[in-house]
Amino acid sequence: MDLLLVGTSHxxxxxxxxERVALxxxxxxxxxxxxxxxxxxxxxxxxxxxxxxxxxxxxxxxxERLAVETLVALAGDEIESVLYxxxxxxxxxxxxxxxxxxxxxxxxxxxxxxxxxxxxxxxSAGPFLGRLFRQALHAGKRVRSDTAIGERPAxxxxxxxxxxxxxxxxxxxxxVLVIGAGSVGELAARALTxxxxxxxxxxxxxxxxxxxxxxxxxxxxxxxxVVSSTSAPGFVLERxxxxxxxxxxxxxxxxxxDLAVPRDLDPAIHELEGCFLYDxxxxxxxxxxxxxxxxxxxxxAEGIVAEEVExxxxxxxxxxxxxxxxxLRARAEEIRARELAKVEKxxxxxxxxxxxxxxxxxxxxxxxxxxxxxxxxxxxxxGVLYAATVRHLFGLDKKDER
Amino acid sequence: MAELLFWPALLAYGExxxxxxxNARRPGTLGRAATWGVRLGWLAQTGxxxxxxxxxxxxxxxxxxxxxxxxxxxxVSAYLIWGCRPSYRLLGLAVMPVAAVLLxxxxxxGGMxxxxxxxxxxxxxxxxxxxxxxxxxxxxxxxxxxxLYLWEExxxxxxxxxxxxLGAPSLVSLDVLCARTVAVSLAVFxxxxxxxxxxxxxxxxxxxxxxxxAGVYGAFLLSWRAGWRGRRSAWLAVAGSALVMVLLLVxxx
Numbered sequence: 001m002d003l004l005l006v007g008t009s010h011x012x013x014x015x016x017x018x019e020r021v022a023l024x025x026x027x028x029x030x031x032x033x034x035x036x037x038x039x040x041x042x043x044x045x046x047x048x049x050x051x052x053x054x055x056x057x058x059x060x061x062x063x064e065r066l067a068v069e070t071l072v073a074l075a076g077d078e079i080e081s082v083l084y085x086x087x088x089x090x091x092x093x094x095x096x097x098x099x100x101x102x103x104x105x106x107x108x109x110x111x112x113x114x115x116x117x118x119x120x121x122x123x124s125a126g127p128f129l130g131r132l133f134r135q136a137l138h139a140g141k142r143v144r145s146d147t148a149i150g151e152r153p154a155x156x157x158x159x160x161x162x163x164x165x166x167x168x169x170x171x172x173x174x175x176v177l178v179i180g181a182g183s184v185g186e187l188a189a190r191a192l193t194x195x196x197x198x199x200x201x202x203x204x205x206x207x208x209x210x211x212x213x214x215x216x217x218x219x220x221x222x223x224x225x226v227v228s229s230t231s232a233p234g235f236v237l238e239r240x241x242x243x244x245x246x247x248x249x250x251x252x253x254x255x256x257x258d259l260a261v262p263r264d265l266d267p268a269i270h271e272l273e274g275c276f277l278y279d280x281x282x283x284x285x286x287x288x289x290x291x292x293x294x295x296x297x298x299x300x301a302e303g304i305v306a307e308e309v310e311x312x313x314x315x316x317x318x319x320x321x322x323x324x325x326x327x328l329r330a331r332a333e334e335i336r337a338r339e340l341a342k343v344e345k346x347x348x349x350x351x352x353x354x355x356x357x358x359x360x361x362x363x364x365x366x367x368x369x370x371x372x373x374x375x376x377x378x379x380x381x382x383g384v385l386y387a388a389t390v391r392h393l394f395g396l397d398k399k400d401e402r
Numbered sequence: 403m404a405e406l407l408f409w410p411a412l413l414a415y416g417e418x419x420x421x422x423x424x425n426a427r428r429p430g431t432l433g434r435a436a437t438w439g440v441r442l443g444w445l446a447q448t449g450x451x452x453x454x455x456x457x458x459x460x461x462x463x464x465x466x467x468x469x470x471x472x473x474x475x476x477x478v479s480a481y482l483i484w485g486c487r488p489s490y491r492l493l494g495l496a497v498m499p500v501a502a503v504l505l506x507x508x509x510x511x512g513g514m515x516x517x518x519x520x521x522x523x524x525x526x527x528x529x530x531x532x533x534x535x536x537x538x539x540x541x542x543x544x545x546x547x548x549x550l551y552l553w554e555e556x557x558x559x560x561x562x563x564x565x566x567x568l569g570a571p572s573l574v575s576l577d578v579l580c581a582r583t584v585a586v587s588l589a590v591f592x593x594x595x596x597x598x599x600x601x602x603x604x605x606x607x608x609x610x611x612x613x614x615x616a617g618v619y620g621a622f623l624l625s626w627r628a629g630w631r632g633r634r635s636a637w638l639a640v641a642g643s644a645l646v647m648v649l650l651l652v653x654x655x
C-alpha cells in the first residue's frame with residue numbers, strides 16, 4: 001500500500017486559487033467516498049488555507065492520476081502548477097506537521113487539529129489511513145500538551161483578551177464597555193465575548209441598545225474591561241473621570257484597551273492603582289513576543305513530530321513482515337495438525353493430548369526467534385528482504401499471506 | 403526510621419524547587435516534574451511525621467526544630483491544595499525552596515527525633531502548637547500568594563511584552579485566594595491561641611505576639627471587606643507574615 005498526498009496550501013497558491021478547491025466538510029466527505037469507490041483509502045482535508053487529498057492505494061501512479069484529475073475537475077487546469085505531490089514518509093511527515101499546526105499561517109494555531117479530525121472522520125479511511133490519521137492526531141495533541149506553542153495569542157484582539165484574563169481570570173460574566181462602534185473594537189469585543197464576557201457599546205451615534213458617550217463615565221463604576229476605538233481627535237476618557245469612578249469600584253481592577261490612533265484614553269490612567277491601560281503598541285509588542293515564542297516552541301514541536309513519524313514508520317514497516325510471519329505460523333500449524341492426525345488413531349486420549357501439547361510447544365519455540373528477528377528487521381530497512389526470504393525458504397505463496 | 407524518610411523528603415522538595423526554577427525559564431515538562439517532586443516529598447514527610455508520632459510517647463514536635471518540621475509539612479500541604487494546577491507553579495517557586503531550606507534547618511536542629519520532652523499534655527500541645535502552626539503556615543502561604551500578586555501586578559504595570567509567557571494565576575484570583583487563606587488561617591490560629599490562653603496562666607511575650615498577629619490579620623480582613631484590595635492588601639499580607647516571623651523569633655528566643 002502506497003501513501004500519497006496531493007494538494008495545495010497558502011504556501012503555494014493565492015486565495016483566488018485556493019477558494020476554487022475549498023470544500024465544505026460534506027463535499028470533502030463525498031469526494032473521499034468517490035475516490036474510495038475507485039479502490040483507494042481516501043481522506044480530503046479542506047480548510048481556508050489548504051485542500052489536500054490523502055490516498056492509500058496499491059498503485060501510486062494510479063492514485064496520483066486520480067487525485068490530480070479530481071482537483072483539476074474542481075479548479076481547472078491551472079491548479080496543476082500549484083499542486084504538491086508527496087509520497088510515503090514525506091506525505092506522513094507533512095500530515096503530522098499540519099496536525100501539529102506547524103504548517104499553519106500562525107504556527108501552533110489550534111483549529112487545524114479539529115479540522116484534521118473532522119476530515120478523518122468524514123473520509124473513507126481504511127486501516128492504513130486510519131492508523132496514519134490517528135497517529136497524526138496524537139502527534140498534534142502531544143505538541144499542544146507538551147509545548148506552549150498554542151498557548152500564546154497571535155492577534156491583537158486575542159492578546160487583549162488574554163491580558164484581560166491575566167487580570168480577571170475567568171471572563172464569564174465580566175462586563176465589557178466598548179467605546180466606538182468600529183470594526184477594530186468589534187474584533188476585540190468578539191474575542192472577549194467568546195470567553196463569556198458581556199458587552200455594552202457606547203457610541204457618538206446611538207443605535208439600538210447602545211449607550212451615548214455621556215453615559216460612559218457612570219458605566220465605569222461597573223465595567224471590568226473598557227475597549228476604545230473611536231476616531232475622536234482627543235481623549236475620550238480622562239484620568240480624572242476614571243479616578244472618580246474608582247471610588248465606587250471598591251478596589252476592583254479596571255483593564256483598559258486603547259485601540260485608537262490617535263489614542264482615546266489618557267495614558268495617565270495607567271498610573272492609577274488598579275488600572276491597567278494597554279494601547280495598540282503595547283498589544284502589538286505582546287503579539288510579536290508571543291509569535292516569537294511560538295516559533296521557538298516550534299523547534300521542540302518538530303522533535304515530537306519526528307518521534308511520531310518514526311513510530312508510524314515502524315508500524316508501516318511491520319506491515320511488510322506481519323503477513324509473512326502469519327503465513328509461516330499458519331503453514332507450520334497446518335503441517336503439525338496434519339502429522340498429528342496421521343498418528344492420532346493409535347494414541348489414547350491422554351497420549352494425544354500430550355503429543356499435541358509437546359508439538360505445539362516445539363513449534364512455538366522454533367518460530368519464536370525468527371519472528372523476533374523479522375520484527376527487528378522490519379523496524380530497520382530490511383523487513384521486505386526478510387519477508388521475501390522467508391516466503392522463498394518455506395514456500396509460502398502470496399495467497400497464504402492474506 | 404524517621405531519619406531515613408527525611409532524605410527522600412528533602413531530595414524531593416529540592417528537586418521540586420530546582421524544577422520550578424527551570425519551569426519559570428521554560429514552561430513545560432519541568433513543571434510536571436516539580437509537581438511530582440512536591441507530591442512525593444510530601445508523602446515522604448507525611449511518613450516521617452507518622453513515624454515520629456508512632457514512636458514518641460507524647461507530642462514529638464514541641465521543640466523549635468520539631469515545630470519547624472511540622473510547619474514545613476503544613477505549608478506544603480496547604481500549597482498542594484492548588485499547587486497541582488499549572489497556573490500556580492510560580493507559587494511553587496516561592497514556596498518549595500523555602501520549604502527545602504527550613505526542612506534542612508529542622509533536621510540540623512534535631513527536629514526529626516522522637517523526643518517528647520514537655521511538661522505540657524499531649525492534647526494541649528496538639529491543639530495549641532498544631533493549630534497555631536497551621537495558622538502560621540496559612541499566613542505564610544497567603545504572603546506567598548500576595549508576593550505573587552505584587553510581582554504579577556508589577557509586570558502588568560510595566561506592560562512587559564513577555565507577560566503571557568509564564569502561566570500565572572490572574573490578579574483577581576490571587577487577591578481573593580489570599581484573603582480566603584488569611585480568613586481560614588486566622589480562624590485556625592485563633593482556635594490554637596484560645597487553647598493556649600485556656601491552659602497558660604501567665605501573660606508573656608508569646609501571648610502578646612499572638613494577639614498582635616491576630617490583630618494584624620483581623621485588620622487585613624476588615625480592610626479587605628471594606629474595599630482595600632489589590633496592591634495594598636497584598637503588601638499588608640506580606641508585612642503581616644514578616645511581622646509574625648519577627649514576633650515568633652523575638653518571643654521564643
